[in-house]
Amino acid sequence: MAFKSREEFREVIDKVFTMMSTDPNMGPKLRDAETPQRFEFPDLDLVVNITYAEDGGEQNLRWEWTDDVNWEPDVQMTMDSEVANRYFQGRENVAMAIARRRIKTSGNVKKALALIPITKPVFARYRAMLEADYPHLVE
Numbered sequence: 579m580a581f582k583s584r585e586e587f588r589e590v591i592d593k594v595f596t597m598m599s600t601d602p603n604m605g606p607k608l609r610d611a612e613t614p615q616r617f618e619f620p621d622l623d624l625v626v627n628i629t630y631a632e633d634g635g636e637q638n639l640r641w642e643w644t645d646d647v648n649w650e651p652d653v654q655m656t657m658d659s660e661v662a663n664r665y666f667q668g669r670e671n672v673a674m675a676i677a678r679r680r681i682k683t684s685g686n687v688k689k690a691l692a693l694i695p696i697t698k699p700v701f702a703r704y705r706a707m708l709e710a711d712y713p714h715l716v717e
Contacts, residue, residue, distance in 0.1 A: 605638030668701035
């Protein structure tokens with residue numbers, strides 16, 4: 579299913595990043611992994627850079643929808659928004675998507691793949707959010 583607009587995609591991804599960042603289990607583990615990442619979504623002409631929050635507040639992650647950030651990503655991933663949506667629903671295997679070139683990667687991919695088990699709890703929460711607020715995105 580497709581996002582209605584770039585704005586809707588950003589809104590949805592901001593919500594899922596917030597879920598992960600503020601979750602008492604996922605958030606601290608993602609922060610402690612210290613793995614800055616850059617995601618590019620060419621179908622929407624968007625880029626987001628995400629890194630760990632250093633201040634130890636409620637947010638464990640911070641992200642910017644620009645390349646104008648003061649950190650360098652350890653890994654870069656390029657995928658269409660539809661692949662990202664399937665991933666957060668637990669319906670896209672990242673290793674298979676990389677092998678099939680649905681996700682193009684560079685940098686320390688092994689470090690990024692190590693984060694996947696940490697983020698698995700977000701899948702059910704993401705699907706529940708879509709069912710409630712964005713049913714056209716449910717797969």
